Amino acid sequence: MATPVPTLCAQARIYFSDIQQQIKDLSVLVSPGQYYKFNGLWTGPVQQACYLATLIVYLETERLITVEELEGFFAVRVDLTNDMHEFKISLEEFLLGMVSITGELSRLAVNSVTSGDFNRPVRIGKFLKELYGGYQLLNLKNDTLRKRFDGIKYDIKKVEEIIYDLTVRKLIVSGQAQESTTATAGGAATTQ
Known part of the structure; x- marks a missing residue:
């Protein structure tokens, strides 16, 4: 039997005490004026940890x-x-960590259908569109962040295809699917 999501999230939160200690140790080694000189050494793991924290909060609260x-x-x-x-955690690290959640959520939508949770893809679709709308408001000059932002629309398209299939098979009511496709913040549109 599968472990419930809240239990898995609680177990994952435990690892952040270790991450906190590692960041504390690192902050002692790096003097305030040297942060950006050495930032490239830890920015990838920090982005990954931001992604994991974002995923934990989403799985617990769907926000x-x-x-x-x-x-x-x-x-x-x-x-x-x-x-x-x-x-500190830079704004760029935070934004890159958050945008990484979209691929995982599109996979969760597929797995949710497999496990019989037909309403979750609708909620995921709405969330992804709101996230996409929020990123549209930003002036993204960072090449890496811009590429990841552009990838969100493909994750949205994947979830929309799942919602369409569920609607055609009458596994969800068309009102739910309609709510997901019109609940765009900032007019998130998918392209084919």
């Missing part, structure tokens, strides 16, 4: 993680204005 929650996971502040001089 996006807040800055305060992320700071709680890491016990370090997020630099929203790019003017902090102490050790």
Whole structure:
């Protein structure tokens, strides 16, 4: 029998105490003026940890993680204005971590249907479109972040195809599917 999602999330949260300690140890080694000199050494793992924290919060609450929650996971502040001089989570690391959740959620939509949860893909579709709309509001100059943002529409398309199949097979009511396809923040559109 599969382990319930809340139990798995609670187990995953335990690992963040170890991550907090590693970040604390790292912050002692890096003097305030040297953060960006060495940032490339840890930015990938920090982005991955941001992604994991975002996924945990989504699985627990079906909403996006807040800055305060992320700071709680890491016990370090997020630099929203790019003017902090102490050790921090950069805004870029936070945004890259959050955008990484879309691929995992599109896979979750497929697996949810397999396990008989036909309503979850509709909720995932609505969430992904809202996330896409939020990223559309940003002026993305970072090449990596821009590429990951562009990939969101393919994850949305995958989930929309699942919702369409469920609707055609009458496994969900068409009103639910309609709600998912019109609940776009910022007019998220998919392209073929």
